[in-house]
Structure formats: C-alpha cells, structure tokens
Amino acid sequence: MSASKRARGSGGSLWQIRAAIDPRQYWLLALAGLVAPLVVWLAASHLDGIDKVFLPGPADVLTRIWSWASDDDLTADVAISTWRVVAGWALSAAIALPLGLFIGSYRAVQALLEPLTDFIRYMPAVAFIPLVMLWVGIEEGSKVAIIFIGTFFQMVLMIAEDVRRVPLAQIEAAQTMGATRGEILEKVIVPFAKPALLDTLRVTMGWAWTYLVVAELVAANSGLGYAVLKAQRFLQTDKIFAGILLIGLIGLLIDQSFRLIHRKAFPYLAGRQR
Amino acid sequence: MTASIDIRDVAKTFGHGARAIHALEGANLTIRPNEFVTFVGASGCGKSTLLRMIGGLESLSRGSIAVNGQPIGGPGVDRAMVFQHYSLYPWLTVADNVRFCRQLKAHTRDRTSADVEKAAGRADALIRLMGLSHVAHAYPSQLSGGMQQRVAIARALMSRPPILLMDEPFGALDAQTREVMHDLIRHVHRIEGSTIVFVTHDVEEAIYLGQRIVLMAPRPGRIDTLYDVPLPTERHQDMKLAPAFLALKRAILERIRETSGMKTDLEQLARLNADAAATAME
Numbered sequence: 001m002s003a004s005k006r007a008r009g010s011g012g013s014l015w016q017i018r019a020a021i022d023p024r025q026y027w028l029l030a031l032a033g034l035v036a037p038l039v040v041w042l043a044a045s046h047l048d049g050i051d052k053v054f055l056p057g058p059a060d061v062l063t064r065i066w067s068w069a070s071d072d073d074l075t076a077d078v079a080i081s082t083w084r085v086v087a088g089w090a091l092s093a094a095i096a097l098p099l100g101l102f103i104g105s106y107r108a109v110q111a112l113l114e115p116l117t118d119f120i121r122y123m124p125a126v127a128f129i130p131l132v133m134l135w136v137g138i139e140e141g142s143k144v145a146i147i148f149i150g151t152f153f154q155m156v157l158m159i160a161e162d163v164r165r166v167p168l169a170q171i172e173a174a175q176t177m178g179a180t181r182g183e184i185l186e187k188v189i190v191p192f193a194k195p196a197l198l199d200t201l202r203v204t205m206g207w208a209w210t211y212l213v214v215a216e217l218v219a220a221n222s223g224l225g226y227a228v229l230k231a232q233r234f235l236q237t238d239k240i241f242a243g244i245l246l247i248g249l250i251g252l253l254i255d256q257s258f259r260l261i262h263r264k265a266f267p268y269l270a271g272r273q274r
Numbered sequence: 275m276t277a278s279i280d281i282r283d284v285a286k287t288f289g290h291g292a293r294a295i296h297a298l299e300g301a302n303l304t305i306r307p308n309e310f311v312t313f314v315g316a317s318g319c320g321k322s323t324l325l326r327m328i329g330g331l332e333s334l335s336r337g338s339i340a341v342n343g344q345p346i347g348g349p350g351v352d353r354a355m356v357f358q359h360y361s362l363y364p365w366l367t368v369a370d371n372v373r374f375c376r377q378l379k380a381h382t383r384d385r386t387s388a389d390v391e392k393a394a395g396r397a398d399a400l401i402r403l404m405g406l407s408h409v410a411h412a413y414p415s416q417l418s419g420g421m422q423q424r425v426a427i428a429r430a431l432m433s434r435p436p437i438l439l440m441d442e443p444f445g446a447l448d449a450q451t452r453e454v455m456h457d458l459i460r461h462v463h464r465i466e467g468s469t470i471v472f473v474t475h476d477v478e479e480a481i482y483l484g485q486r487i488v489l490m491a492p493r494p495g496r497i498d499t500l501y502d503v504p505l506p507t508e509r510h511q512d513m514k515l516a517p518a519f520l521a522l523k524r525a526i527l528e529r530i531r532e533t534s535g536m537k538t539d540l541e542q543l544a545r546l547n548a549d550a551a552a553t554a555m556e
Contacts, residue, residue, distance in 0.1 A: 169361035172331050173426075177433065178351040178380030187377055191365050268365050268413040 056238035064238040081223040088147025089208040100159025121153035138219035150211035155204045162196035195266045202258035209251045276467050277342045277436035279305040284337035296494035297323045312484035313473045316534035320495025325473045329355045329439045354435035356426050356443045362414040369410040372428045373397045400428040420451035440472045477526050491533035
C-alpha cells in the first residue's frame with residue numbers, strides 16, 4: 001500500500017507543483033515544444049484541398065526567405081526594422097528609467113504622474129497614427145514615435161514597481177548609517193533594482209517588436225512589418241509567414257541575449273529560484 | 275564610545291480624530307551610557323515604535339529624545355540600527371556589506387591614509403569578531419539566517435556608533451542559533467562599550483541580555499514597569515535556571531498577561547473539552 005503510493009508519488013514528480021526537473025528533461029521538453037507545431041504545420045500543409053495561398057508549407061516559406069535574401073533586400077529590411085524598434089525602445093527607456101525611479105521613490109511624484117500614466121497606457125497606440133503623422137510627419141521619426149508610444153507608458157509603471165520593491169529595511173539601514181537621499185538612490189535603490197530593471201527592459205523590448213507592423217503602417221517603404229503588409233496586399237501568404245517568423249526569431253535572439261547578460265551581470269542571484 | 279539617551283514625554287499617534295491610534299503615550303526613560311536595556315511587551319505596545327523613534331526613523335507626535343543632551347532630528351551616525359531581516363545588500367559580499375558605510379560621505383570626510391588603514395583594520399577585526407572570516411567573500415543569500423544577522427551587526431558596528439539599536443534582531447532565528455548570538459552580543463557590548471537598546475518579545479532573551487528591562491503595555495502603548503536584572507554583568511547560559519532569573523521571568527510574564535488584555539478563557543476551553551469528550555463517547 002505504502003510502496004505503491006510512493007511509486008505513484010515519484011512517477012508523478014513531473015507534475016509536482018514548482019518541483020525542479022532535471023536539465024535533460026527540460027531541454028527535451030523545450031525542443032518538443034518547438035518541433036511539435038512545426039510537424040503539425042507540415043502535416044496540415046500537405047492535407048488534400050489545402051491551397052498554398054491559404055496555408056503555405058515550411059518549405060515554401062524557407063524558399064521565400066531565400067529569394068527574399070537573394071533577389072530582394074532582406075538584410076536592409078531586417079536592419080531598418082531593428083533600428084526602428086531599438087530606437088523607439090531606447091528612447092522610451094532613456095525617459096522611463098529616471099521617471100520610474102522618481103515615481104517609485106517619492107510618493108508626491110507618484111501621486112502626480114501615476115494616475116495620468118495609467119490613463120494614457122490604455123489608449124491604443126494604433127489610434128495615435130494620424131496624430132503622429134500630423135505632429136511628427138511621415139519620416140523615420142513617426143515609426144520610432146509609434147513604438148515609443150506603445151512601450152513607454154507600460155515601461156514607466158513597471159520600472160516604478162521595480163523600484164518600490166526595494167525592502168524598506170535596506171533603505172532605513174542606509175539612513176542610520178548617515179546616507180543622504182542621493183546616496184540612498186545611488187547606492188541602495190538602483191543597485192537593488194538593477195536585475196528587475198533589466199528584466200523589465202527585456203519584456204518591454206518584446207512589446208516594442210509587436211508594435212513594428214503598426215509602426216510601419218505609416219508611409220514606410222522598407223522593413224519587415226512593411227513587407228508583411230505589402231505581401232498581404234498581393235496575397236503572398238508565404239511571405240507573410242516569412243516576415244512573422246523572422247520577427248519572432250529576432251525577438252528570440254534578443255530575449256536570449258538579455259537573459260545571458262542577466263546571468264553574467266548578477267552572479268549573486270545564482271542558484272536563487274526566481 | 276558610548277552615550278546616554280533621554281526620552282521625555284514621547285508620544286506617537288497614527289491617523290487623526292476618532293480613527294487615531296495611540297501607538298505610544300507619554301513615555302519617559304533615561305538610558306545611561308554603556309547600559310544594555312531591553313524593551314519587552316505584548317504586540318502593539320509600541321516597543322518597536324519607540325526604538326525607531328530613537329533611531330530617528332519615526333517622527334515624534336509629542337515630546338523629545340536627546341542623545342548626550344542633544345535633541346535628535348532624524349537618523350544619525352551616532353545611532354546604528356540592526357533590523358530583524360532583509361537589511362543586507364544582496365549584491366555586495368559580506369566584507370563589502372560590513373564596509374558599506376565607508377562609501378558614504380558622512381564617514382569619509384577629512385580622510386587620510388591613516389584613517390583608511392584604520393577602517394580596513396576595523397572591518398577585518400569585526401569580520402573576525404563575528405566569526406565571518408570564512409564567508410567574507412560570500413553573498414548574503416548564501417548564508418544562514420544567523421550568519422546574516424552577524425553581518426548586519428558587524429555592519430552596524432563599523433563606524434563605532436555610541437548607540438546600537440536592535441529591533442528583534444534574533445526573532446527569526448532558531449533557539450540554538452539564538453543562544454550563540456546572545457553570548458556574542460553580550461561580548462560585543464563589553465568590548466565595544468556602546469549603549470545598547472534591544473527590542474524583543476521573548477522574555478528570557480530580555481532578561482539574559484539586559485541590565486534593565488523596560489516592560490511596555492498596549493492600548494495605548496506605554497511604558498509599564500522597569501525591572502533591574504539581578505544578575506552579574508558576566509552572564510552564562512546556566513543562569514537561565516537560577517531562582518532569581520526564573521522569579522523575574524515569572525513576574526514579567528505575569529505582568530505581560532495582565533496588560534495584554536488577551537487571556538485564555540479557561541471556562542470556554544473546559545466546555546469545548548467536555549463537548550469533544552461527549553462526542554467521542556457516542
């Protein structure tokens with residue numbers, strides 16, 4: 001009785017809530033998670049009566065990426081899109097970091113700005129397109145502006161929250177050691193919040209990419225998002241697939257780079273469950 | 275270095291009007307230089323509030339607190355504080371946590387190379403004193419709760435504060451670790467000569483550590499009784515079984531029960547027991 005119970009217990013260890021699993025199992029599952037949709041896609045595209053325009057197969061999409069790279073200017077599209085996303089995101093971070101630090105540290109600044117930010121962040125970025133065209137024009141600035149609008153307001157609130165998570169005891173300990181307000185911000189709050197801030201930057205970078213297609217709605221003539229929109233007009237389904245997959249792939253690469261920096265920059269977090 | 279603390283008619287009220295909570299009312303107390311005083315009492319008696327007010331971390335609604343005759347206005351380097359937990363800087367090693375105050379302007383004015391050398395020696399000495407030499411380059415997250423509190427104490431002592439304020443520093447530790455920490459902090463008190471104010475809810479801890487015990491009572495928070503501890507300055511664990519120790523412990527526990535307003539209703543308990551017995555019989 002008790003033996004069978006124990007056997008069942010160890011057999012179900014994959015399903016024990018929050019239990020660790022061994023790394024080999026982890027990578028196998030991660031691989032399965034990536035391969036399974038590919039297999040389903042491959043199978044579905046080979047079903048009878050499925051038009052290539054409706055659902056192109058993986059091979060069609062690969063061919064399209066290849067011809068996009070050789071005949072068309074894939075590298076330039078990737079470069080300009082990456083530039084737009086990174087510029088919009090970096091501009092947003094440059095303002096959101098100091099602002100979030102102040103909102104998270106001073107109740108007065110919080111009272112002044114947080115409700116306003118909460119209000120604006122519910123406004124759809126897409127709806128700002130006409131205004132952005134009116135105010136910023138139709139040059140590169142407008143694409144960057146759309147991505148900025150899409151990420152900035154969320155980013156400020158997340159950064160303020162990261163800053164507020166510094167334990168009060170750490171701030172008070174510094175006060176009793178004679179730290180000034182500036183020293184508390186510089187030597188306690190910022191260093192404590194750094195790992196969380198890097199995570200916030202990583203997550204918001206992902207959101208910035210999701211606004212790319214929206215941004216390239218505005219008078220663009222290059223870029224991955226623009227290519228997807230143009231392909232839609234000509235019903236080039238394989239190119240739509242290619243564009244979406246490429247955006248996903250670039251996002252994955254950037255995300256993994258952030259995670260790598262996180263591991264290298266904060267060795268004191270090693271081994272701690274997050 | 276040491277200092278006296280004068281607490282005069284200190285009160286603390288949270289909130290306004292009918293909703294106001296009187297966390298502390300009219301506290302008067304004089305703490306002598308190099309004294310080891312423990313605050314003990316039921317929860318809500320204002321012992322932590324009073325300690326934080328001495329530390330300058332909490333404003334006074336009324337009254338005044340003076341250190342060596344000088345009224346305090348906010349936190350200061352003359353009053354170091356040890357918190358119950360989460361006060362160490364996780365991104366700094368043990369040694370860097372201990373040396374943290376050296377990064378602050380308040381501690382580095384008129385710095386000469388002799389000062390720097392003295393500070394480095396001080397940090398090393400504290401790390402040795404606290405038994406942290408083997409973990410000096412570890413991060414706080416790699417240490418047990420007891421070791422973390424040793425780091426917190428070493429860090430607080432780094433600038434030779436005349437006053438050391440401790441807010442239930444051993445409250446989260448297991449009983450064995452706590453005994454070790456008790457003897458360690460008594461040793462620190464002897465060799466550093468600082469005035470120590472120590473808040474706890476553990477009566478045994480209050481008696482074993484303190485020369486004087488300040489018993490506080492809740493609703494409204496106030497100082498209730500002062501007890502002199504009838505034990506020699508030199509303490510050891512066996513004393514916890516001495517008749518004088520036990521008698522004082524009984525008296526304090528009795529007084530806490532009287533003032534806390536929370537009693538076990540023995541009649542109610544007896545009735546519940548009888549019901550349970552009757553149910554079991556059926």
